[in-house]
Amino acid sequence: MASQAGPAGASKATTLTDVARLAGVSIATASKALNGRAQVKAETRARVIDAAERLQFSPNALARGLLAGRSGTVGLITSDLEGRFSIPVLMGAEDAFGSGQTSVFLCDARGDAIREQHHVRALLSRRVDGLIVVGARPDPRPPLAAEVPIPVVYAYAPSEDPGDVSIVSDNVGGGRMAVEHLVACGRQRIAHISGDPTYGAAHDRERGALEALGEAGLALAGGRAYYGSWSEAWGRGATRMLLERDPDVDAIFAGSDQIARGVLDALHEAGRDVPGDVAVIGFDNWEVLATNARPPLTSVDINLEHLGRVAAQRLFAAIDGSTRSGTESLPCRVVARGSTTPLD
Amino acid sequence: MASQAGPAGASKATTLTDVARLAGVSIATASKALNGRAQVKAETRARVIDAAERLQFSPNALARGLLAGRSGTVGLITSDLEGRFSIPVLMGAEDAFGSGQTSVFLCDARGDAIREQHHVRALLSRRVDGLIVVGARPDPRPPLAAEVPIPVVYAYAPSEDPGDVSIVSDNVGGGRMAVEHLVACGRQRIAHISGDPTYGAAHDRERGALEALGEAGLALAGGRAYYGSWSEAWGRGATRMLLERDPDVDAIFAGSDQIARGVLDALHEAGRDVPGDVAVIGFDNWEVLATNARPPLTSVDINLEHLGRVAAQRLFAAIDGSTRSGTESLPCRVVARGSTTPLD
DNA sequence: CTGAAAGCGCTTACAG
DNA sequence: CTGAAAGCGCTTACAG
Numbered sequence: 088m089a090s091q092a093g094p095a096g097a098s099k100a101t102t103l104t105d106v107a108r109l110a111g112v113s114i115a116t117a118s119k120a121l122n123g124r125a126q127v128k129a130e131t132r133a134r135v136i137d138a139a140e141r142l143q144f145s146p147n148a149l150a151r152g153l154l155a156g157r158s159g160t161v162g163l164i165t166s167d168l169e170g171r172f173s174i175p176v177l178m179g180a181e182d183a184f185g186s187g188q189t190s191v192f193l194c195d196a197r198g199d200a201i202r203e204q205h206h207v208r209a210l211l212s213r214r215v216d217g218l219i220v221v222g223a224r225p226d227p228r229p230p231l232a233a234e235v236p237i238p239v240v241y242a243y244a245p246s247e248d249p250g251d252v253s254i255v256s257d258n259v260g261g262g263r264m265a266v267e268h269l270v271a272c273g274r275q276r277i278a279h280i281s282g283d284p285t286y287g288a289a290h291d292r293e294r295g296a297l298e299a300l301g302e303a304g305l306a307l308a309g310g311r312a313y314y315g316s317w318s319e320a321w322g323r324g325a326t327r328m329l330l331e332r333d334p335d336v337d338a339i340f341a342g343s344d345q346i347a348r349g350v351l352d353a354l355h356e357a358g359r360d361v362p363g364d365v366a367v368i369g370f371d372n373w374e375v376l377a378t379n380a381r382p383p384l385t386s387v388d389i390n391l392e393h394l395g396r397v398a399a400q401r402l403f404a405a406i407d408g409s410t411r412s413g414t415e416s417l418p419c420r421v422v423a424r425g426s427t428t429p430l431d
Numbered sequence: 432m433a434s435q436a437g438p439a440g441a442s443k444a445t446t447l448t449d450v451a452r453l454a455g456v457s458i459a460t461a462s463k464a465l466n467g468r469a470q471v472k473a474e475t476r477a478r479v480i481d482a483a484e485r486l487q488f489s490p491n492a493l494a495r496g497l498l499a500g501r502s503g504t505v506g507l508i509t510s511d512l513e514g515r516f517s518i519p520v521l522m523g524a525e526d527a528f529g530s531g532q533t534s535v536f537l538c539d540a541r542g543d544a545i546r547e548q549h550h551v552r553a554l555l556s557r558r559v560d561g562l563i564v565v566g567a568r569p570d571p572r573p574p575l576a577a578e579v580p581i582p583v584v585y586a587y588a589p590s591e592d593p594g595d596v597s598i599v600s601d602n603v604g605g606g607r608m609a610v611e612h613l614v615a616c617g618r619q620r621i622a623h624i625s626g627d628p629t630y631g632a633a634h635d636r637e638r639g640a641l642e643a644l645g646e647a648g649l650a651l652a653g654g655r656a657y658y659g660s661w662s663e664a665w666g667r668g669a670t671r672m673l674l675e676r677d678p679d680v681d682a683i684f685a686g687s688d689q690i691a692r693g694v695l696d697a698l699h700e701a702g703r704d705v706p707g708d709v710a711v712i713g714f715d716n717w718e719v720l721a722t723n724a725r726p727p728l729t730s731v732d733i734n735l736e737h738l739g740r741v742a743a744q745r746l747f748a749a750i751d752g753s754t755r756s757g758t759e760s761l762p763c764r765v766v767a768r769g770s771t772t773p774l775d
Numbered sequence: 776c777t778g779a780a781a782g783c784g785c786t787t788a789c790a791g
Numbered sequence: 792c793t794g795a796a797a798g799c800g801c802t803t804a805c806a807g
Binding site (some may be wrong): 181 | 521536
């Protein structure tokens with residue numbers, strides 16, 4: 088039954104020629120009229136515009152791009168669509184582009200360098216004007232394998248090459264903010280439970296936390312930071328361990344919201360009141376986890392959507408000729424909820 | 432300092448003409464050689480291919496598309512990138528396309544019809560060969576406002592127009608599976624706590640559940656299904672209510688994994704053992720919630736990634752001329768974890 | 776103010 | 792087997 092009709096939509100789209108014919112002018116004039124060029128009589132322009140509307144004319148961007156040497160498109164290569172971190176970045180970038188004339192090609196490399204190469208080649212063939220590469224985790228990643236003749240911006244995960252343009256969130260600053268917030272809430276015995284120790288960003292956060300503690304004249308409760316994995320189970324286990332070693336702890340800075348959820352559970356089971364006895368702050372501000380927690384979880388937001396938007400802006404700038412390079416760190420912010428309140 | 436260098440990548444890309452010149456043939460011959468046409472001497476072909484490689488020739492897809500009347504691109508319009516349901520669908524679609532010659536434009540309409548229109552127009556102007564529209568929630572949605580001359584496939588949220596092509600997950604079947612699984616585990620007093628009652632899909636799931644209960648000669652524990660919102664808090668509250676009205680309940684089918692997490696919490700606090708006293712099954716199989724639950728949560732997976740892949744296949748078929756239409760429901764599957772086990 | 780012509784980079788009949 | 796020519800849909804100098 089199928090496929091008898093031949094390719095759907097085979098009815099040819101209307102072209103400038105059709106519009107020109109209907110308006111009774113040459114295609115050159117039609118083009119100028121539609122593009123707002125100055126040298127067209129007002130009445131002629133009106134007739135052309137009217138004809139274009141009547142025919143539902145939609146200019147062929149392929150032809151235009153071929154001529155202009157610019158396609159008005161951009162490639163967004165993510166390493167991991169599944170991961171929840173690339174999505175907000177992607178949203179921010181899509182948002183920044185979408186409002187203008189630029190369309191975005193989405194490619195998921197699934198963390199595979201070969202696949203990434205394949206996508207880069209395809210995008211180059213489509214003559215994208217630039218590329219944004221969104222990493223799966225915040226650590227530095229190798230630059231794209233191929234030499235590409237267009238600007239590239241690395242987002243979330245910076246390129247290992249300092250000559251590239253990278254936009255990341257300021258993990259040191261985020262760690263610092265978390266502790267400063269807890270100190271501002273009057274806490275003195277602050278512990279840090281983090282995740283996978285192979286994440287450089289985790290250590291950056293710890294560094295920021297230690298700086299802030301030092302400035303407040305405090306030491307880390309529990310004797311050291313606890314590293315494990317980015318899971319609720321680890322948050323629970325580490326908290327039990329911590330309570331044994333340092334029962335007087337009055338605040339816990341968790342390396343992620345998942346860990347924080349485990350921390351809250353374990354504190355609850357140990358009969359500690361949050362935030363009365365122990366304040367808890369998470370990291371990432373993963374809404375669904377943070378707002379549903381009991382009590383709702385204070386967390387450090389890493390502003391990923393903003394990061395995506397900035398990446399898009401930097402890409403635009405580079406396409407327009409900017410030669411700025413290097414890694415730019417964007418500040419985090421604390422979103423306060425019920426799990427941290429001042430002691431009084 | 433910036434922008435002195437002029438637009439980056441301004442060094443013109445190599446063209447077929449460059450390749451032909453280096454190989455000492457006409458561009459027609461070069462084209463045929465590169466595209467595997469039969470009428471080319473082997474030695475000539477080799478010379479052309481060699482030249483193309485040396486020059487890193489990447490054929491201009493814009494020129495090719497202009498000529499072919501087909502761009503080899505497809506538009507993916509999502510209503511809600513933030514939502515966690517559109518992402519897997521998008522992954523599946525991207526995956527199905529990405530392995531071939533098709534590139535995907537991503538557009539987020541943010542649930543706004545005006546924005547959607549804007550994106551449709553832009554995509555049409557880029558001469559995409561087809562469109563996939565991914566809804567934000569599983570209920571039927573109005574078809575695209577504009578008449579589009581290319582095939583459209585609606586995924587996750589079906590079009591209200593039965594003449595359109597829609598791919599959705601089988602919510603009735605999913606509800607049925609959930610109850611059948613609980614019955615298979617020997618449960619007799621099965622309750623259903625669902626979410627926002629304005630979701631048609633929620634009622635579909637209930638319907639499937641009721642059918643399966645009827646076939647097992649059982650009635651719904653708690654007297655009726657409990658509707659509220661898709662949150663942990665509601666899961667907790669509803670469970671408390673349920674335990675009061677029907678203390679003998681031995682299984683709860685939650686309308687989402689978030690609700691299920693709340694259910695588990697409340698059961699835990701009420702001193703009920705899961706799955707010993709009460710079995711719990713969720714819906715959506717949201718990995719991060721399900722695997723981190725205590726015990727790990729059994730859940731109905733709605734196979735969104737597969738749904739995206741099928742949507743892509745249907746779009747391809749339509750582009751190739753298939754005229755099949757209507758709504759296609761894809762089956763769910765139960766992913767069993769620790770929260771449900773046979774009574775024995 | 777308007778239009779004929781050239782050209783963006785490629786592919787495809789059509790001659791040779 | 793190879794190449795000259797036309798053409799996809801548009802824009803932009805350049806004449807008139």
